[in-house]
Amino acid sequence: MSGLDWIVLLGTMLGIAAYGTWRTRHTRNLNTYLKGNHATGWFTIGLSVAATQASTITYLSLPGQAYENGIAFIQNYFGLPLALILVCAVFLPIYRKLGVYTAYEYLGQRFDQKTRLLGAALFLLQRGIQSGITIYAPAIILSTVLGWRLDLTIVCTGVLAIVYTVTGGSAAVNLTQRWQMAVIWGGMISAFVILVRRVPDDAFAIAGAMGKLNAVDFSLDPRQRYTLWSGLLGGFFLSLSYFGTDQSQVQRYIGGAGLREGRLGLMFNALLKIPMQFFIVILGALLFVFYQVHAGTPVVFNQPAWQAQLRGPEAARFQQLESRHAAAHAEKEARIRAFVAARGSGDAAAEASARAELAAAQRASLAVRNEARAALQEAAPETRKTRDSDYVFISFILSQLPHGLIGLLVAVMFASALSSKAGELNALGTTSTIDLWRAVRPLAAHDEARNVRVAKWLTAAWGCYAIGFALFASFAENLIEALNIVASVFYPPLAGVFLVAFFFKKVGGTAVFWAAIATQLLLLGLFHFAKESVAYLYLNPIGCVACVAFALVLQAVLPGKSAGGPR
Amino acid sequence: MEPPEKSREPLTIRDPEAGESPDVPGFRTWRGVYLFVFVVFVLVVVGLTVFREVFA
Numbered sequence: 009m010s011g012l013d014w015i016v017l018l019g020t021m022l023g024i025a026a027y028g029t030w031r032t033r034h035t036r037n038l039n040t041y042l043k044g045n046h047a048t049g050w051f052t053i054g055l056s057v058a059a060t061q062a063s064t065i066t067y068l069s070l071p072g073q074a075y076e077n078g079i080a081f082i083q084n085y086f087g088l089p090l091a092l093i094l095v096c097a098v099f100l101p102i103y104r105k106l107g108v109y110t111a112y113e114y115l116g117q118r119f120d121q122k123t124r125l126l127g128a129a130l131f132l133l134q135r136g137i138q139s140g141i142t143i144y145a146p147a148i149i150l151s152t153v154l155g156w157r158l159d160l161t162i163v164c165t166g167v168l169a170i171v172y173t174v175t176g177g178s179a180a181v182n183l184t185q186r187w188q189m190a191v192i193w194g195g196m197i198s199a200f201v202i203l204v205r206r207v208p209d210d211a212f213a214i215a216g217a218m219g220k221l222n223a224v225d226f227s228l229d230p231r232q233r234y235t236l237w238s239g240l241l242g243g244f245f246l247s248l249s250y251f252g253t254d255q256s257q258v259q260r261y262i263g264g265a266g267l268r269e270g271r272l273g274l275m276f277n278a279l280l281k282i283p284m285q286f287f288i289v290i291l292g293a294l295l296f297v298f299y300q301v302h303a304g305t306p307v308v309f310n311q312p313a314w315q316a317q318l319r320g321p322e323a324a325r326f327q328q329l330e331s332r333h334a335a336a337h338a339e340k341e342a343r344i345r346a347f348v349a350a351r352g353s354g355d356a357a358a359e360a361s362a363r364a365e366l367a368a369a370q371r372a373s374l375a376v377r378n379e380a381r382a383a384l385q386e387a388a389p390e391t392r393k394t395r396d397s398d399y400v401f402i403s404f405i406l407s408q409l410p411h412g413l414i415g416l417l418v419a420v421m422f423a424s425a426l427s428s429k430a431g432e433l434n435a436l437g438t439t440s441t442i443d444l445w446r447a448v449r450p451l452a453a454h455d456e457a458r459n460v461r462v463a464k465w466l467t468a469a470w471g472c473y474a475i476g477f478a479l480f481a482s483f484a485e486n487l488i489e490a491l492n493i494v495a496s497v498f499y500p501p502l503a504g505v506f507l508v509a510f511f512f513k514k515v516g517g518t519a520v521f522w523a524a525i526a527t528q529l530l531l532l533g534l535f536h537f538a539k540e541s542v543a544y545l546y547l548n549p550i551g552c553v554a555c556v557a558f559a560l561v562l563q564a565v566l567p568g569k570s571a572g573g574p575r
Numbered sequence: 576m577e578p579p580e581k582s583r584e585p586l587t588i589r590d591p592e593a594g595e596s597p598d599v600p601g602f603r604t605w606r607g608v609y610l611f612v613f614v615v616f617v618l619v620v621v622g623l624t625v626f627r628e629v630f631a
Contacts, residue, residue, distance in 0.1 A: 093612060096605075216629075219631070221626070221630045279615055
């Protein structure tokens with residue numbers, strides 16, 4: 009990175025954080041600290057909801073995911089608009105009507121204290137893990153390619169988020185997320201425009217022929233990770249859990265000027281989320297085309313690790329792999345040219361034949377790449393912590409974009425890390441204060457200043473926990489999948505409890521409490537023993553339905569008083 | 576800690592404001608907004624399916 013890149017990066021990051029801290033430095037009111045400014049409009053709420061959901065992983069890892077496996081991941085979001093409609097119509101009016109600070113307060117009012125604590129604990133457990141992943145994800149990639157120290161990158165990102173989140177609470181989070189989203193989309197669109205100008209005119213045809221544009225898959229195979237059905241069913245329950253019961257989202261839309269603002273903010277996301285994600289996966293597919301016709305395409309994208317091996321004791325082995333890849337890549341380029349020519353000739357038979365030859369060349373090239381990745385992981389076990397696909401987009405940024413824009417795109421990665429991290433910390437601090445601390449200090453509930461003080465301390469404590477988790481983390485999955493897998497294992501019991509609360513008025517606290525525990529054990533068992541036969545998105549409907557069914561059965565078999573009785 | 580008595584009133588899943596005006600040009604009720612979002616969603620999925628048929 010040049011001096012100009014550093015100025016752009018530090019200017020945007022520190023500028024936005026300082027602005028948020030300064031504007032909200034006098035926040036003393038508990039309601040404003042936890043729910044944000046009363047005057048917040050629907051657009052800010054909508055941006056805040058989107059910014060909290062989309063972490064760096066979305067912008068860094070998703071293009072790589074599309075590069076590797078095509079754009080099928082888009083189906084993961086198919087259930088989202090439907091879930092948001094349900095949240096708007098059912099969840100949001102109840103939260104607003106009760107004036108709760110957290111979603112779990114509602115469980116205490118609908119069921120009992122132990123169910124509220126269970127809901128809060130499930131949220132804190134999974135969100136705590138995810139907060140570690142969201143801070144680790146950008147740090148591991150950026151520190152590797154930019155040559156920064158991993159621990160310092162994690163600590164600096166974490167501390168910056170802690171400072172303004174602790175200072176201004178929800179108001180600061182909403183305020184900074186607006187500007188961070190502006191930086192993010194300014195940077196992403198700039199990168200997209202440059203990429204479009206560097207790929208051939210037939211880019212979509214090439215990507216399609218090489219299997220990267222299968223946006224919708226109608227397969228009924230439950231082992232298939234991304235299909236229309238897993239997206240509609242699994243995505244619906246995953247989104248319902250996330251937007252309806254995860255405090256980091258609930259906190260974004262329960263504040264604001266009124267119910268209308270929250271609803272419009274959510275509908276804004278329901279309309280724009282799939283097009284937004286489509287933009288990012290298409291960027292990944294175009295990156296794929298770019299690297300198919302680009303002469304200097306690396307055999308693996310984690311170049312710092314690869315270059316270290318080329319200088320190491322096994323240099324000959326790695327050089328040989330590199331030569332084999334160069335030959336396979338040249339062959340593939342020739343096949344691509346042949347395919348484009350055949351397509352232009354209008355001869356369907358010639359096009360089909362060229363497509364088959366291209367597919368064969370692609371398989372041969374991929375085999376060499378896989379061999380090279382395996383060799384790298386064997387020689388440098390620390391590279392197993394990330395997937396090579398996570399380095400694709402950042403490699404493009406650093407090698408193809410002009411200075412200044414590189415700084416802006418690196419700022420995109422940090423802005424998205426800070427915006428999602430701040431939302432998470434804000435929610436973790438709020439839930440710990442309202443649902444846990446107040447449970448052990450009920451008399452302190454009316455001391456507003458003390459509540460704000462405690463919320464600040466607990467937010468800072470969660471920030472330190474996330475930093476600590478990130479410093480010792482290790483993940484084998486693609487980063488965006490790691491986040492969704494954690495959510496799919498821990499969300500469904502929580503969503504099940506809320507579904508029972510809203511739709512089964514005769515079920516009481518004890519029945520739903522034990523149903524949630526049983527569901528959590530079932531999901532952990534399924535994930536551990538049957539992850540090869542059940543795609544993780546299906547854990548969401550399975551968990552939600554199981555929780556509701558268990559609760560109904562327990563309500564029926566437990567004696568009236570033991571079942572907790574409906575309120 | 577026991578919740579305040581008023582909070583124990585039964586909560587229905589019906590959205591009492593679904594029929595009210597969302598104050599959005601072109602929409603008279605929230606149901607209309609939800610229907611619009613649903614129709615756009617269906618069109619997006621159909622569009623993606625067509626996209627796949629054309630290029631994949």
